[in-house]
Amino acid sequence: MAGAFSANSLYNELHAESISAANRTVDHLSALDVAKDEDYWSVIQQAYTTSPNLINLNNGGVSPAPRVVQEALERYNKLANEGPSYFMWEILDQGREPLREKLAELAGCDKEEVVFNRNATESLNTIIFGLELKAGDEVIGCKLDYPNHMNAWKQRALRDGIHYNQLSFNFPIENDDEIVAAYEKAITPKTKVIHVTHVINWVGQIMPVRKIADMAHRHGLEVVCDGAHSFALLDFKIPDLHCDYFATSLHKFLSAPIGSGMMWIKKEKITKIWPLLGNGDPRSSNIRKFETLGTRSFPIEQGIGEAVNFQLGIGNKRKEERVRYLKNYWAERVTAHQKVKLWTSLKPEYSCAICGVSIEGLSPKEIERALFLRYKIHTVAIEYENVKCVRVTPHVYTRLPELDKFARAITEIATAGK
Structure with a gap:
């Protein structure tokens, strides 16, 4: 079977030649100049199959996948249904490790820190409920974080007696120090965790995650980062944010299949996080303990690979x-x-x-x-x-x-x- 990272990948069949040719015409230009080159971007636009009857300007919710990702999903789904227990577990399941390696390369991290799942909500719930916190411990977040994640912290407050302190901001704010100072001012001797959203989903404010993380670490705190609206859009590597935990939805700006996500946990933190779903060795240092999901969509997982190819073809910047x-x-x-x-x-x-x-x-x-x-x-x-x-x-x-x-x-x- 031709996998996403083989010479016979669907990306190589459908888009590699045209995108490579377009890249050669702009390789001498800066990314800022390429941004205004309509001839270049017309090649990228042709890779999508979006409806001409609707102008979709809600890509912050979920983005359409380019044709190569759609065809990969269809190909793998047809294959799986030819003999599900064989083709899913014996064939498609073997593609997870190459995919983990390639996605880690895109994220700029160790492949032993990357997990696949369905979305940022699943990832962050794993982290939020997996952290060892006790009654009286405090967590700092923001009232403009994503609701599913705020609700997870609120449920921990109800169930475990932690204190969840939410800051309020009037965005836009064009001063990183003002934002960092607000989080630092909220810290008390009982604070254990700061939860920060990299790009505020309501209005698009980019938060100074690295500065917040560095400040938090000086106080001995851990930092959870919601990167649902930043990964595969902003040009960064996850470790450069200096956070301890990171989650994203791959069906947003990576344009991967709908219902795909990624969780990153700093290697030395893996052991301390309890899996959301039971595992035979919940204290393991192996990141794969978070993938004990039973039967799931193997075609969606493998479709991520072609989305990574498409992303790398364009370039992050x-x-x-x-x-x-x-x-x-x-x-x-x-x-x-x-x-x-x-x-x-x-x-x-x-x-x-x-x-x-x-x-x-x-x-x-x-x-x-x-x-x-x-x-x-x-x-x-x-x-x-x-x-x-x-x-x-x-x-x-x-x-x-x-x-x-x-x-x-x-x-x-x-x-x-x-």
Whole structure:
């Protein structure tokens, strides 16, 4: 069987030649310059099969997979169904270790620190419920972290008597020191863990994870990082964040099959984390103790490999700069209208793909509905805590005429006032 990392991979069959040729035309350019090269990105756009009847600007929720990932998923699913217990356990299961190695390479970490699962929620629940905390221990988080993860900490508080302290921020904030100081001020002698979201999913604020982690470690604390909206978008290596635990959903910016995720635990921390699902040796230092899941979708796992190939074909830095360029492209066009407000910084160190926008006199739901019904543009309305906006998230397949239409739509809706 031709695996994702063989010479006969689907990526090599479908995209390698065209993407390599496109890369050769821009290899002399910086990533910032490539971000504006529409000829280059037209090659990438052609690899996707998105509907021409809908402009999808909610890629922060889940991203479509390029054709190569879809075909891999179909190929492996057909193979599995030819004889499930044989082809799943004897054939597809053997592809997990090469995939672990390649994904670790993309993440810049040791393959013995990487686990596959379904999403960031599953990963973070494993970490949150696996940490040894007792009644009275304190955890610091933020009210704008992702709800599933906040609920996991709240359940630990209810069940185990820990104290969960949530900070509040008014984003955008263009000052790392202000954010770090807020976390440091909340530390008490009973604090054990800081939970930080790398990219705030509501408004796209990039948090200074490394600075928070370094500060936390000076106080003897551990750091859990939610990287659902940063991995395969921002150009970084997980160990460079200096966190102790990291989780992401691969079906967001990696464009892997829907229902795929990754957990990273620093090697020396593996032993201390209890698996969420029972394992014969729960105190093992082997990262695979977290993969005792029984029967799961082997085709989805192997489809991740082709998504990794596609990502490496483009390059992390080029991808980051392109998606940031797309976000700024539309955002800069709507700010001239006096009724339009952005909830996200446009400075590169504080945001990339996600940007929140609101219109005076209209609720987020009214804006979302108008965008869809009048212009067939899909976004998501955010009304949570102190955030009231429409979240807009382009991806590499998004075309400039689509963003022109979106910017025009926002201006027209703001002018009409309804």
